[in-house]
Amino acid sequence: MKKIIAIVLSLCVIFGCAGFAMAADGEIIRDYEVSDKIKNVSVAMAADPTTQAGVSWHTTEDAATAVQFVIAEDYNGTFEGAKTFRGSCEKFQEIYQHKVTLTALEPGTEYLYRVGSDVTNEWSDICSFTTDDSDNNFKFIAITDVQAGNEENFTKASNVMKTAVETMPDADFFAHFGDYVNDCTQEEWDWYFDKFSFAHSSLTHVAAAGNHDGNITNKINHGWFDHMFNLDAAPDECIRAEGVYYAFDYGNAHIVVLNTNDMYPMTVQQTNWLKNEMNSSDAQWKIVFMHRAFYSAGKNLIKPDTIIMREQLLPLFDELDIDLVMAGHDHVYMRTNQVKGDKLVEDVTYVTEEFNGVQTTFAVDPDGACHILPGTAGTKTYSINDYVFDCVFDSNIVAECFSQRDIGDRGIFSTVEIEGGKLVYNAYAVDYETGEKELVDTYAIKKTTEGKASDAATLPTDALSTGIAQIGNFIYRFAKMFFDYLFVIIPKLIINAI
Numbered sequence: 285m286k287k288i289i290a291i292v293l294s295l296c297v298i299f300g301c302a303g304f305a306m307a308a309d310g311e312i313i314r315d316y317e318v319s320d321k322i323k324n325v326s327v328a329m330a331a332d333p334t335t336q337a338g339v340s341w342h343t344t345e346d347a348a349t350a351v352q353f354v355i356a357e358d359y360n361g362t363f364e365g366a367k368t369f370r371g372s373c374e375k376f377q378e379i380y381q382h383k384v385t386l387t388a389l390e391p392g393t394e395y396l397y398r399v400g401s402d403v404t405n406e407w408s409d410i411c412s413f414t415t416d417d418s419d420n421n422f423k424f425i426a427i428t429d430v431q432a433g434n435e436e437n438f439t440k441a442s443n444v445m446k447t448a449v450e451t452m453p454d455a456d457f458f459a460h461f462g463d464y465v466n467d468c469t470q471e472e473w474d475w476y477f478d479k480f481s482f483a484h485s486s487l488t489h490v491a492a493a494g495n496h497d498g499n500i501t502n503k504i505n506h507g508w509f510d511h512m513f514n515l516d517a518a519p520d521e522c523i524r525a526e527g528v529y530y531a532f533d534y535g536n537a538h539i540v541v542l543n544t545n546d547m548y549p550m551t552v553q554q555t556n557w558l559k560n561e562m563n564s565s566d567a568q569w570k571i572v573f574m575h576r577a578f579y580s581a582g583k584n585l586i587k588p589d590t591i592i593m594r595e596q597l598l599p600l601f602d603e604l605d606i607d608l609v610m611a612g613h614d615h616v617y618m619r620t621n622q623v624k625g626d627k628l629v630e631d632v633t634y635v636t637e638e639f640n641g642v643q644t645t646f647a648v649d650p651d652g653a654c655h656i657l658p659g660t661a662g663t664k665t666y667s668i669n670d671y672v673f674d675c676v677f678d679s680n681i682v683a684e685c686f687s688q689r690d691i692g693d694r695g696i697f698s699t700v701e702i703e704g705g706k707l708v709y710n711a712y713a714v715d716y717e718t719g720e721k722e723l724v725d726t727y728a729i730k731k732t733t734e735g736k737a738s739d740a741a742t743l744p745t746d747a748l749s750t751g752i753a754q755i756g757n758f759i760y761r762f763a764k765m766f767f768d769y770l771f772v773i774i775p776k777l778i779i780n781a782i
């Protein structure tokens with residue numbers, strides 16, 4: 285009976301999903317007070333992190349837009365004589381968003397800055413960021429799905445992030461794989477920025493759009509994500525209504541941030557752009573950040589958007605030699621072994637050697653990619669969707685998988701360190717109240733080969749030609765999804781239940 289109920293629930297999830305339409309669903313350097321007028325200050329990753337930084341903030345009233353900045357070691361207690369860059373201000377919903385992209389910065393340099401108005405001389409407190417020194421060593425913190433709907437839960441998630449910053453005080457940036465907020469109201473975003481101000485005031489941020497961050501399926505939320513951060517690293521042709529995609533080089537890695545709200549199915553425009561980005565890069569490491577995960581163990585595993593996305597992106601990631609895929613959306617923890625062609629890569633050689641004082645086992649020059657769903661830093665957790673797990677993909681690929689409900693209801697953050705050809709990943713569970721942490725997973729890859737660009741032709745990303753191609757893409761992806769459900773997934777669900 286339990287299995288029959290599970291199947292019925294699965295089918296409800298599948299077919300109840302919007303009627304298939306569109307409604308899927310450092311060391312802490314300094315803190316600053318959120319003023320009534322200037323708030324939500326952040327620096328987002330720019331297209332060239334060695335020389336650029338994308339600053340954004342909100343004001344509650346119309347105001348001038350300026351950033352004053354100075355090299356930290358030259359700071360003498362005043363911004364007298366500091367460089368001033370001016371930018372754009374746009375009214376959005378209840379707030380005014382200000383954006384300034386700083387350029388011609390010096391690589392590997394810490395800057396102090398303040399944002400505000402050089403007309404009224406009203407300024408934020410002093411914040412900082414550091415540019416990439418472009419050597420082959422860097423490290424970052426990753427969290428996902430804070431997705432709180434009240435101040436208390438933002439506070440709990442921020443405690444997870446505080447432990448992350450204490451664990452990796454020299455992180456170069458922090459990434460969030462989407463769903464910052466639950467209902468995408470300005471009140472929620474204000475809570476988010478308030479509670480995470482300790483991180484945004486000193487760390488460059490890599491933002492990926494989640495479906496709760498302003499999906500076009502909810503017209504009221506149209507354009508929200510693009511007005512919360514400076515996302516001008518995105519290419520000119522990127523349609524910003526429901527999220528943003530962009531890419532950057534950091535050290536010896538090329539990192540692509542996808543907009544997986546661009547679904548049902550992902551547009552030819554974005555997939556062509558992805559191919560161009562990865563094919564033209566000779567970086568040793570190729571990494572993808574995105575919100576929706578197509579290897580997952582949560583409730584979204586069997587939804588149409590996940591099925592379409594796996595079908596579309598999996599062969600593409602193989603073709604583009606992606607090493608690491610980090611995502612969110614499903615609020616459970618899962619890490620795969622190396623995967624290629626939707627199958628476990630079995631002939632992997634391992635070596636154990638010291639990495640920063642810790643004996644670490646590396647997969648050496650492995651084929652395929654490792655997919656990570658690093659749980660959630662927030663308090664909304666899901667159970668493992670075990671009744672459909674084996675019906676969607678081969679569970680042999682799974683290296684680690686658990687619900688945070690089964691580890692004492694704790695938030696999770698991850699760290700990634702890259703030193704030349706070595707990549708070391710760690711995941712920690714954190715008590716929401718005390719901040720006490722426990723290492724719950726680790727994985728490492730060692731590459732002895734250099735990266736190289738492909739000689740593949742550059743694909744079009746203009747709206748006209750990709751728009752025509754998108755019609756065929758749309759028809760094919762939907763037909764394939766229905767075929768998969770009718771002839772693969774549902775029969776497996778029934779057989780498993782019998």
Ligand SMILES: [Fe+2]
Nearest residue numbers: 463494495613
């Ligand atoms: Fe999500």
